[in-house]
Amino acid sequence: MKNQRKKNPRLLGALGKNFPRTHALAAGAASFALALTLFVSTPEVEAKRTALPVSLAPAEAVSPAVAAAEEADAGIAVEDARSGLRVIEEKVRNGDTLSDLFQRAGVSSAEMYQLLxxxxxxxxxxxLAPGEELTFQVDGDGNLQSLELHRDRLSRVEFSRDSGDEYNYALHQREADRHSAYRQGEIKSSLFVDGGEAGLSNNTIMELANIFGSDIDFALDIRKGDTFSVIFEEEFLDGEKIGDGPIKAVTFTNQGKTFNAVRYTDxxxxxxxYTPDxxxxxxxxxxxxxDFARISSHFNPRRLHPVFKTRRPxxxxxxxxxxxxxxxxxxxxxxxxxGYSKPNGNYVFIQHGDRYMTRYLHLSKRLVKRGQRVKQRQVIGxxxxxxxxxxxHLHYEFLVNGRHRNPATIVRQLPKAKSIPSSEMARFQAQTQPLLAQLERFNQPALAQQSEHGESSGSTN
Structure with a gap:
């Protein structure tokens, strides 16, 4: 051929001189045997894993990382031998719309609009949320026969086409098995770090902080040596843990003072x-x-302003x-x-009844509007x-009857929400006393171990 490269006689001569003919024949035979072994064994192993189409076109070099990413993102399409339908599985990626998923599955927009x-x-x-999965079943003409949305491992939504060309809706729910779990730990660094080391998930740590959020300032009050113990639910499906349920009973000792809480459904x-009583x-x-922020500047009527370098409250x-x-x-x-102002940046002011107001300044984004009603712990910005x-940072103000008060201390002086009414106290005790007794039994070995080592649950500075 015209484009065939010419052989280099010097190179071939050098190879012949330094590589005897008998050795070359032996090396060639060994190479042939190795190639034959790979040729025989490799397809058998691959066939057991997945059946791949054979391509006679030259293969382009693809890095293993790119190949793995493409395989993970690609939808899986198989044919159901019993129904004769093609089954396509697609996972929702960041930025995906329903139209994107239908397009990747090879289903027309007309089918999508009919379903919607x-x-x-x-x-x-x-x-749709990233990570959710959709399963399409499509007939030979490209008509969508069913679509399943897998929100999570416990919830599956199904839309199936009937003989009248209408879609029927069904919600399939599975119940996870729930088992009680106990964890305890001591603060050495922070609640987030030490809670994780004790085996608590991020969600459970956040729930613990929310429970005691009216009594303990987790940005200011936490000390080394504080302790916690928690009874919560773990959720299992088919013998595999899939998540954590709610906290059932919890104890937190902060600076020598112990707080107890128990979950109750009225x-x-x-x-x-509620507290045990x-x-x-x-x-x-x-x-x-x-949550878990660091106080960078306290309430101070005579503070030196960091920008203007003057004494400003x-x-x-x-x-x-x-x-x-x-x-x-x-x-x-x-x-x-x-709204927005030059000194405050983005801000939100909330009125709580007739006496109280809270202010939130320097926000990067506001998520509520004037006149909107909000609930405690609703995200407002x-x-x-x-x-x-x-x-x-967040600049947070608390006003009582129009006068500024220290946000770090005023909350302790305010009343709590309603307690259990006397008419329901017997029901409350019947539901919560076993949990508190269980928590106390779990705590006894930990307390005994601390006593043996002469440790104290009080604060250390």
Whole structure:
């Protein structure tokens, strides 16, 4: 051929001189045997894993990482021998729309619109989250016969086409097996770090902080040597753990003072946490509107302003946290102001009844509007550094009858939510006393071990 490269006689001569003919024949035979072995064994192993189409076209070099990523992202299509339908599985990726998933599955937009118009239940397909899975069943003409949405391992939504060309809706729910679990630990670094080392998930740690959020300021009050113990539910499906359920009973010792809480569902079906004698753990206001933030500036009427370098009252508490950290409403109320100003940046003011107001300044984003009603711990914005701010933080103010009060101390003086009524106390005790007794039994070995080592649960500075 014209494009065939010419052989290099010098190179061949050098090879012949340095590589005897007998050795070359032996090496060739060994290479042939090795190639024959690979040729015979490799396809057999691959065939057991998956049947791949044979391509006679030259293969392009693809890195293993790219190949693995493409295989993970690609939808899986197989044919159901019994029904004669093609089954395509697609996983929702970041930024995906329902139209993207139908296109990847090879199903027309007309089929998608017909499904979306089939009923109110189909509207939920417009709101998909990354990681969720869709299973399409398509006939030989490309018509969609059924679509399944797998929200998680416990929930599956099905839309199936009937003989009248209409879609029927069905929700399939599985119940996880629930078992009680116990964890205990001691604060050496932070609740988040030490809770994780004790075997608590991030969600359970956050729930623990929320339960005691009216009594303990987890940004200010935590000390080395504080202890905690928790009874919570673990969820299993087919023998495999799939997540954690709610906390059932919990103890937290902070600076030598012990707080106990137990979960209770009242006769109306409402669930909350209470002290062992039936008092609500929930106060009218939470202690901190940001989870696990660091206080960068305290309430100080004579503070030196970091920008203007003059003595100006600091009528709130600054919580340093990364930009985008959620900011919660401290209590139930109504948004009376929400906007932007040069000194405050993005801000939200919430009125709580006639006497109380809370203010949230320097937000990167506002998530509520003026006149909107909000609930305690509802996300109202995100931490930022807008306005006169030297870095990302939340400036939080608490006003009583129009006067600024120290947010770190005022909440302790405010009343809690309603306690268990006397008419329901017997039901409350019957439901919660076994949990508290179980928690106490679990705690005994840990307390005995601490006593043997002479450890104290009080605060250490």
């Amino acid at each position: 118009a089939s009923g109110q239940e189909a509207k939920q397909l417009a709101k 006769s109306n079906g409402d669930t909350s946490y 039936g008092k609500s753990m929930r106060k009218a206001f939470i202690r901190t509107p940001v 600091h009528n709130g508490t600054d919580y340093a946290a990364p930009t985008g950290t959620p900011v919660y409403a401290a209590g139930d109320g109504k948004v009376v102001r929400a 995100k931490v930022g550094s807008t306005g006169y701010a030297t870095g990302p």
